[in-house]
Amino acid sequence: MNESVEKEQAMQMKAQWIGLQEDFLQGMLPGGGANRLAENLLGLKAAGHPPDSVTDAAIVAIAAAQDPDGSWGSGEVQHRPPIAQSPVGATAKIIRVMKDYAIPARAQEFAQRIERARAWLVKTKPVTAEDYSMRLAGLYYAGASQADIKQSARSLLELQRPDGGWGGNPYMKSDAFATGVALTSLIESNAITTTHSAFRSGVDYLLSTQFPDGSWYMRSRSMKLQPYFESGFPFGHDQWISTAATAWAAQAIAFEVSAAKIRPAQER
Structure with a gap:
């Protein structure tokens, strides 16, 4: 692994949100919504980035975007499969970042939000393969029962x-x-x-x-x-x-x- 490239990527992810902290604290989300913010926070966590004012502001915006049924939407007006196509994937990713970057003063509230998300995942019916995969991951992140996790895993393996x-x-x-x-x-x-x-x-x-x-x-x-551009990949x-x-x-x-x-x- 090239650690210098990893560090550079993490800083780029963080840099795009530094100027939007006030917006996040008011519940204003960027294009891609809470799902996009969660994906960025997952990247920061994987790179070993600790909680700071940017992650705090992002988590505030993510929490405020939770739907009444306990889920979070994919963040796109037009579904963009397979990355942004379902509330199942978004909800699973957000459960994880809410635990990774939880704000201590709001621990009880976040625990309640995660529990609502877990209950929604248990009841929801997966459609795509990613739904089945992310439902399993989300249940695990949320601390679901072993019975629910095993049943979800069996469905995915099938x-x-x-x-x-x-x-x-x-x-x-x-x-x-x-x-x-x-x-x-x-x-x-x-x-x-x-x-x-x-x-x-x-x-x-x-x-x-x-x-x-x-x-x-x-x-x-x-x-x-978006207009096509060459990334080098x-x-x-x-x-x-x-x-x-x-x-x-x-x-x-x-x-x-x-x-x-x-x-x-x-x-x-």
Whole structure:
């Protein structure tokens, strides 16, 4: 891992919100809504960024955006699958950042918000593969019962394809995004271990579809809203979603790499 690049990315994420702290404290959200803020906070947390005035302001805005039923919306007027298409994914991500960057003085309120979100996740019916994956993750983050977590994990495992992957929906072939999200949710929730056959099959699928340069390709299926520009990532007009797919796939495989370092040789 290139730590200097990681630090630079974290600072870029934080820098875009520094001038909007007053807006956040008034409950005003940027384009992409609470879901976008949550994704940025997840990135900051992964980079080891501690709570500060920027994360506090962002959490205030996120909390205020919770819907009466306990969920949070995807943040987009037009759904942009698979990254921003469902309140299930948004709610799961927000539960996690509300725990990671909780404001101590509002701990009781945040606990109540998380409980409402958990209750909504238990009742909601997943539609897409990401829904099933993020529902499992969200239930785990919210401290749901083992019965609810196991049931959610079983439902997700039932969607795994013969090729080892998961597809975005029943009508699409397996892809790196859906597979990476599924494997990550299953491992992070402790529903399975890296020795489980479903995980082994999923990793095999990802490795078989990885490009020589280390990336994974995924075709965009979202409405084009912004002018195209070249970021340097492969795949031209499909580079945005391919970046996300590559990130999820790499995260899933990283669990295998970490486990292999401590697994007895006869189990590898």
